[in-house]
Amino acid sequence: MVDVSCVFDGGAIEMVHAPSASAIEVRIRADNHSEFAQWFHFRVAGVRGERVNVRFLNAHACTYPKGWEGYQVVASYDRREWFRVETTYSEGVLALSLECAWDQVYFAYFEPYRSERHLDLIALCQTRARARVRQLAKSIEGRPIECVTLSLGGRKNVWVIARQHPGETMAEWFAEGLIEYLIESEDALVMRGLELATFHIVGNMNPDGSAHGNLRTNAVGANLNREWAEPSAERSPEVLGVRQAMIEEGVDLFIDAHGDEALPYVFVSGCEMLPNFSARQRQMQDGFIDAFKAASPEFQDKYGYAAGRYQKDALRLASKWVGDRFGCVSLTLEMPFKDNAHHPDPKVGWNGARSRLLGRAILEPIVKTLLAQA
Numbered sequence: 001m002v003d004v005s006c007v008f009d010g011g012a013i014e015m016v017h018a019p020s021a022s023a024i025e026v027r028i029r030a031d032n033h034s035e036f037a038q039w040f041h042f043r044v045a046g047v048r049g050e051r052v053n054v055r056f057l058n059a060h061a062c063t064y065p066k067g068w069e070g071y072q073v074v075a076s077y078d079r080r081e082w083f084r085v086e087t088t089y090s091e092g093v094l095a096l097s098l099e100c101a102w103d104q105v106y107f108a109y110f111e112p113y114r115s116e117r118h119l120d121l122i123a124l125c126q127t128r129a130r131a132r133v134r135q136l137a138k139s140i141e142g143r144p145i146e147c148v149t150l151s152l153g154g155r156k157n158v159w160v161i162a163r164q165h166p167g168e169t170m171a172e173w174f175a176e177g178l179i180e181y182l183i184e185s186e187d188a189l190v191m192r193g194l195e196l197a198t199f200h201i202v203g204n205m206n207p208d209g210s211a212h213g214n215l216r217t218n219a220v221g222a223n224l225n226r227e228w229a230e231p232s233a234e235r236s237p238e239v240l241g242v243r244q245a246m247i248e249e250g251v252d253l254f255i256d257a258h259g260d261e262a263l264p265y266v267f268v269s270g271c272e273m274l275p276n277f278s279a280r281q282r283q284m285q286d287g288f289i290d291a292f293k294a295a296s297p298e299f300q301d302k303y304g305y306a307a308g309r310y311q312k313d314a315l316r317l318a319s320k321w322v323g324d325r326f327g328c329v330s331l332t333l334e335m336p337f338k339d340n341a342h343h344p345d346p347k348v349g350w351n352g353a354r355s356r357l358l359g360r361a362i363l364e365p366i367v368k369t370l371l372a373q374a
């Protein structure tokens with residue numbers, strides 16, 4: 001019997017109809033407390049040796065319909081290796097097709113990052129000499145907001161946060177790559193970085209949304225990356241706790257990692273629209289971007305968001321609030337849900353492994369920027 005299920009960590013889909021493997025129809029589910037809809041993650045069972053066709057009937061009504069153009073769904077049999085499958089988007093319907101090798105197959109919007117993996121990483125970190133694990137807040141539903149703090153006595157403070165938008169799982173893969181590099185390596189670059197700065201890395205800002213299979217919001221429907229001006233214990237305790245630690249400890253460089261549904265590129269969005277953006281900030285931001293381009297073939301600065309005019313609303317975003325408050329290099333990093341058109345890999349598209357490598361590669365521009373400030 002063909003069966004569709006999503007009752008697991010990060011699972012999300014609405015079943016419509018599954019009379020046979022080749023005629024499955026589903027709807028993409030909205031976040032548990034808001035209208036945002038784009039993330040999906042589900043399993044189809046009972047399909048060994050069959051052609052599986054899945055039609056996502058409401059794709060056109062999702063939050064980012066442009067995200068489906070040129071997009072390929074990811075699939076996995078063993079939940080470790082994820083590959084892209086033949087996908088079309090036409091007349092408002094997203095449709096995938098896969099000749100299924102095994103009894104069960106998982107499909108997702110992007111390679112998931114499971115909560116068990118998060119717990120494993122935190123557990124590993126706490127046993128390493130140069131790392132501390134701190135709980136900076138509790139989510140609405142009581143999940144810890146954990147910060148891995150890596151230090152060899154560096155006096156500056158680098159903050160990296162990820163996954164305010166829980167469906168942007170590439171952000172946590174990215175954070176994992178940076179954490180693993182910093183906790184284990186004896187590289188000159190790592191040593192230099194840790195002599196200059198203490199690194200505070202929050203790999204998952206939104207564990208409730210992650211568990212619910214939300215795209216963008218927490219358990220009560222708050223978009224955390226619009227909460228930085230006035231976070232509250234009732235609506236956004238995740239931001240409130242992390243922001244408080246930043247105020248107490250200071251910020252000399254900040255990265256907020258995200259995924260972009262539509263643009264097939266890795267890029268950053270800076271603080272140039274802020275009214276008090278200084279010439280020094282401009283110079284440091286430009287220096288960071290040049291150093292990042294040199295450190296990673298994945299990163300580019302030709303395609304990205306147009307720097308809009310400043311509006312007071314901008315301070316609701318993490319990187320703008322930090323850039324304004326601390327006058328430092330403060331960037332939103334965007335990675336693609338699709339492939340990276342700057343450096344394509346059609347078999348897997350952009351994925352967890354590439355995000356991890358990018359997390360490693362970003363250390364060089366961070367260290368160069370800290371050295372330029374010293």
Ligand SMILES: [Zn+2]
Pocket residue numbers: 165168258259
């Ligand atoms: Zn985002």
